Amino acid sequence: MERYRAKTGQLSHMARQQTAGEVVWFDETDSTNIQAKIYAENGCPHGTLFVADAQSDGKGRRGRSWDAPAGCNIYMSLLLRPEIKTSAAPMLTLVMAVSVAEAIREVCKAEALIKWPNDIVLHKKKLCGILTEMNAEASRINYVVIGVGVNVNQEHFSEEIAKKATSIKIETGIFTEREKLIQAITGKFWKNYETFLEAEDLSGMLETYNRLLVNTSREVRVLEPGNEYTAYAVGVNEKGELLVKTGDGEEKKIFAGEVSVRGIYGYV
Numbered sequence: 308m309e310r311y312r313a314k315t316g317q318l319s320h321m322a323r324q325q326t327a328g329e330v331v332w333f334d335e336t337d338s339t340n341i342q343a344k345i346y347a348e349n350g351c352p353h354g355t356l357f358v359a360d361a362q363s364d365g366k367g368r369r370g371r372s373w374d375a376p377a378g379c380n381i382y383m384s385l386l387l388r389p390e391i392k393t394s395a396a397p398m399l400t401l402v403m404a405v406s407v408a409e410a411i412r413e414v415c416k417a418e419a420l421i422k423w424p425n426d427i428v429l430h431k432k433k434l435c436g437i438l439t440e441m442n443a444e445a446s447r448i449n450y451v452v453i454g455v456g457v458n459v460n461q462e463h464f465s466e467e468i469a470k471k472a473t474s475i476k477i478e479t480g481i482f483t484e485r486e487k488l489i490q491a492i493t494g495k496f497w498k499n500y501e502t503f504l505e506a507e508d509l510s511g512m513l514e515t516y517n518r519l520l521v522n523t524s525r526e527v528r529v530l531e532p533g534n535e536y537t538a539y540a541v542g543v544n545e546k547g548e549l550l551v552k553t554g555d556g557e558e559k560k561i562f563a564g565e566v567s568v569r570g571i572y573g574y575v
């Protein structure tokens with residue numbers, strides 16, 4: 308914890324209220340997810356938000372790394388201690404995905420969409436990734452960390468990454484104040500989180516999620532370990548499973564876990 312100097316209260320009073328808890332800010336850290344987990348192990352309370360200007364060891368899904376240059380993007384992790392079934396925790400990633408898409412639409416006036424289960428895309432390229440990590444014992448959750456990386460004002464990506472990823476600035480030409488977007492994301496999240504807790508599923512935001520889902524009514528390539536097939540995406544259900552129809556008319560429910568989908572011609 309000592310290696311990276313943390314400061315609290317860097318966001319305005321208003322932003323702190325929106326986040327519901329303390330904000331721990333780093334000019335640079337290894338990964339806000341790593342820091343959130345260390346703080347959680349030391350008793351840090353529910354609702355604490357960790358934000359970094361840069362990360363030296365940003366973590367992506369499936370063991371990938373996440374590029375996190377300074378001064379341009381959002382790297383943040385929210386620490387939760389939810390009193391819910393462990394099986395309900397993966398849905399929190401989708402709650403965050405809806406919140407990020409809604410916030411980008413409101414603050415940046417950009418038509419952000421969700422690529423199932425939790426990437427945010429704009430003009431078919433990835434703007435944001437979410438990495439949720441849980442620590443639980445038997446049926447009790449100790450904590451959940453939801454890490455969010457949003458490409459906000461970054462102007463250049465390597466040729467390889469640029470095929471798939473973009474930023475709000477590149478797509479809209481407009482600079483976005485990161486603090487304003489963080490405030491909007493956390494504000495939307497807490498509202499959606501309340502709705503989620505009522506049913507411990509996504510039923511209260513299903514209509515919104517499906518409206519924002521880029522995969523709806525499209526053919527997708529389903530990538531299961533050892534099994535790959537093309538199917539027609541119908542939408543998600545209240546558990547966040549993707550509902551698809553295969554070529555022979557079979558209806559399947561896909562649970563995120565180890566499965567991913569992509570468009571038949573590319574990323575979306």
Ligand code: BTN
Nearest residue numbers: 338365366367368436437454456
């Ligand atoms: C993905 O692979 O799509 C998920 C990327 C998640 C990146 C964010 S940046 C803030 C937080 N800290 C990390 O190390 N990762 C997440």
